[in-house]
Amino acid sequence: MGAHATGDIYAIVNIDLMPNEQVEGEKLLIAYLDQMKRDPNILRIGLIQQVGGASNHFILMETFANEASYRRFIELVAVRRFRGVLYPYLGSPWDERLGREVLP
Numbered sequence: 821m822g823a824h825a826t827g828d829i830y831a832i833v834n835i836d837l838m839p840n841e842q843v844e845g846e847k848l849l850i851a852y853l854d855q856m857k858r859d860p861n862i863l864r865i866g867l868i869q870q871v872g873g874a875s876n877h878f879i880l881m882e883t884f885a886n887e888a889s890y891r892r893f894i895e896l897v898a899v900r901r902f903r904g905v906l907y908p909y910l911g912s913p914w915d916e917r918l919g920r921e922v923l924p
Contacts, residue, residue, distance in 0.1 A: 827885070827886060827920070828863065828883055828884065828885060828886075828920065828921065829883070829884040829885075829886060829887050829889070829890045829918055829919075829920065830881065830882070830883055830884075830918065830919050830920065830921065831880075831881070831882040831883075831884070831890060831916055831917070831918055832879060832880070832881055832916070832917050832918075832919065833879065833880040833881075833882075833914065833915060833916045833917075834877070834878075834879055834912075834915040835849070835877070835878040835879070835880055835906075835910065835914075835915075836874075836876060836877050836878075836910065836911040836912040837876040837877075837878070837909050837910065837911060838876070838909060838910065838911040839876050839911070841908070841909040841911075842875070842876045844909060845876075845906065845909035845910075848902070848905060848906050848909065849867055849878060849880070849906070850867075852902045852906075853865055853866075853867055855898060856882075856898075856899075859893065859896070861884060861889040861890070861892050861893040861896075862882055862883065862884060862889070862893060863883040863884060863885055864881070864882070864883040865880075865881065865882050865883070866880075866881045867879070867880055867881070868881070876911070890918070
């Protein structure tokens with residue numbers, strides 16, 4: 821009885837690009853998505869762009885089978901490199917939150 825969580829790990833990242841860096845920042849985000857779709861650690865990856873006045877705000881969603889897969893993923897050279905390259909385009913700090921889906 822009550823809610824329970826699945827085993828999948830979700831990494832939700834709020835990404836705010838500086839408005840004057842949005843075009844280049846978006847290119848980096850799209851290239852990252854294309855590259856990471858092939859990584860065996862990740863089950864799903866997606867990017868949502870805010871509608872309305874703040875089109876420089878994004879939500880990056882990554883799904884992993886378990887926490888070990890997530891930990892392996894964030895240690896990849898390509899992931900660390902992406903985060904470092906994206907950093908100068910950010911208008912706010914990297915805001916990543918981990919969670920599990922709650923099911924009834």
